[in-house]
Amino acid sequence: MEEIKGAIALIGYGLAAIGPGIGIGIVVGNAIQAMARQPEAATVARTTMFLGIAFTEALALIGFVLFFIA
């Protein structure tokens, strides 16, 4: 088990990146839609988009950190 430790951590990081990848896609896609429909509300949409990205991205980054810890 010890020899393939690195490979397991890599797979773990890959799995951790799937969900946030989809999530950030949904967040940004919907934010762009909102900005295109209501350009006057673009500032609010952009701030909220960055917030949503930040919350979603955290999961992938925790996976990234665990990759080095494991």
Next chain:
Amino acid sequence: MDVLILASEECDTAKEIICAPTNVIELFEFKHALFSIGPLDFTRTVILIFLAMFIVLALLFFAFRKPKIVPGKFGVVMESLVSFVREDVAKGTIGPEGSKYAPYLLAMFLFILVGNLFELTPFINFPLTSRMAIPLMLSLFTWLIFVFVGFSHGGLHYLTGIIWPKSVPIGLRWLVGLIEFVSTFILRPITLAVRLFANLVAGHLMLTLLLASGWLFFASVGDIGVRAAIGLPWFLFGLLIFVFEFVVAVLQAYIFTLLTAVYIQTSVHPEH
């Protein structure tokens, strides 16, 4: 990058092209103290912390030492930075009383921005915030402030509002309360710190690996001949990432400040 170059100088490019540092942590660790004052060791990281502090102080001092009605170019940039943090981040998120927290947010934003941009500064090439101690310290300050603000605004209602939310059906209240409690008091500071830290670690690693491997191929042109051209795409890709990392550095400073403001806002106005 210095460590990788040091490691690569020991490796014999005539025999094998792949050279790697023995441990990836070496890229972030500077154990060797440059000088010491009593029990305090001044490593490269500590000096960079003070350098970032002095840069922020100098920027603010020279921009606002003699306020003019029509500021110069430098003054305009600094004024727009300050008004961005004050109007957009602080007042835009927290509300009218947000200007009270603007100094804290501005100090945090500028320090993180300078620390992040060290990643791209020639001859420094080390993001200050890629050492966990620094983002963790900043996020613990944020944690202290939003907990203190929550208790001073709502008293004990702040705590009961989190662990016993009135807007949730009674059967689910304990579960939602538990999740809210853990996410507010434990996960918030951790994710705030880890987000900044991991972004900068990833950026530093990518830049180091791409640019240093390009450099390595060029440097070993005498040993491997025309095959050194493999280094060119790596180097160009590294330059692309360099531009991308600039965006990441600014964006992460902004996100850290924005999330701090959002957390303070949830303490000032609970139930929203």
